[in-house]
Amino acid sequence: xxxxxxxxxxxxxxxxxxxxxxxxxxxxxxxxxxxxxxxxxxxxxxxxxxxxxxxxxxxxxxxxxxxxxxxxxxxxxxxxxxxxxxxxxxxxxxxxxxxxxxxxxxxxxxxxxxxxxxxxxxxxxxxxxxxxxxxxxxxxxxxxxxxxxxxxxxxxxxxxxxxxxxxxxxxxxxxxxxxxxxxxxxxxxxxxxxxxxxxxxxxxxxxxxxxxxxxxxxxxxxxxxxxxxxxxxxxxxxxxxxxxxxxxxxxxxxxxxxxxxxxxxxxxxxxxxxxxxxxxxxxx
Numbered sequence: 529x530x531x532x533x534x535x536x537x538x539x540x541x542x543x544x545x546x547x548x549x550x551x552x553x554x555x556x557x558x559x560x561x562x563x564x565x566x567x568x569x570x571x572x573x574x575x576x577x578x579x580x581x582x583x584x585x586x587x588x589x590x591x592x593x594x595x596x597x598x599x600x601x602x603x604x605x606x607x608x609x610x611x612x613x614x615x616x617x618x619x620x621x622x623x624x625x626x627x628x629x630x631x632x633x634x635x636x637x638x639x640x641x642x643x644x645x646x647x648x649x650x651x652x653x654x655x656x657x658x659x660x661x662x663x664x665x666x667x668x669x670x671x672x673x674x675x676x677x678x679x680x681x682x683x684x685x686x687x688x689x690x691x692x693x694x695x696x697x698x699x700x701x702x703x704x705x706x707x708x709x710x711x712x713x714x715x716x717x718x719x720x721x722x723x724x725x726x727x728x729x730x731x732x733x734x735x736x737x738x739x740x741x742x743x744x745x746x747x748x749x750x751x752x753x754x755x756x757x758x759x760x761x762x763x764x765x766x767x768x769x770x771x772x773x774x775x776x777x778x779x780x781x782x783x784x785x786x787x788x789x790x791x792x793x794x795x796x797x798x799x800x801x802x803x804x805x806x807x808x809x810x811x812x
Contacts (some may be wrong), residue, residue, distance in 0.1 A: 637710020
């Protein structure tokens with residue numbers, strides 16, 4: 529029996545498996561995210577229900593938010609400040625709609641980890657599903673609010689041209705941009721809680737630095753102004769979305785720069801998220 533017990537002990541040592549967390553820079557595990565796609569769907573649906581639970585207007589808030597912003601900009605910039613582009617409600621609403629998608633998705637994603645503290649500390653699942661689900665819930669708001677844009681275009685007699693085929697592409701780039709920035713900020717917010725106060729200020733500054741309610745600067749503008757506009761990815765994305773919907777020339781150069789910047793932001797955000805992912809359960 530002693531010999532058998534000794535052999536069993538040796539076999540146990542050989543078969544023993546030690547599970548340790550991955551460390552260092554890691555790529556995104558697409559296969560793992562796909563296996564947990566049911567959880568991702570559940571998290572998106574949870575965020576939607578929590579947002580509109582015990583509300584009077586329900587999903588109508590997704591429509592009212594860009595509508596009220598459009599009215600404010602149209603009255604104060606178009607009527608009072610005499611900004612030419614701001615006089616057109618359809619022009620303003622198209623820009624506000626695309627900006628609201630980006631701002632809502634990025635803001636929701638930035639606080640998604642600290643809002644899911646109990647879930648993270650109790651069970652295992654790919655943590656990247658949390659900020660991605662926060663982005664997904666903002667997409668539904670965008671489609672609801674898009675109904676008003678279509679109605680305004682019909683009312684004003686604006687017929688989209690062939691460029692509308694680019695609208696889904698630009699929409700996808702805006703979602704990826706929000707996911708990249710939101711993923712990055714969610715990891716930073718989990719470790720440094722003061723980022724919760726940085727994000728609203730960042731969004732306000734970014735709004736006025738982006739041609740949401742005004743046209744891009746003329747070609748004779750200074751080199752530095754043109755450069756600042758070009759390196760802001762939302763300038764090319766919002767301008768391209770508005771042009772695609774309203775049958776205007778698409779700014780291909782700005783769109784190309786924006787697409788490249790978005791790709792870099794998304795990859796960098798996911799890599800940084802995976803780099804610090806193992807510390808979330810400890811810092812939350």
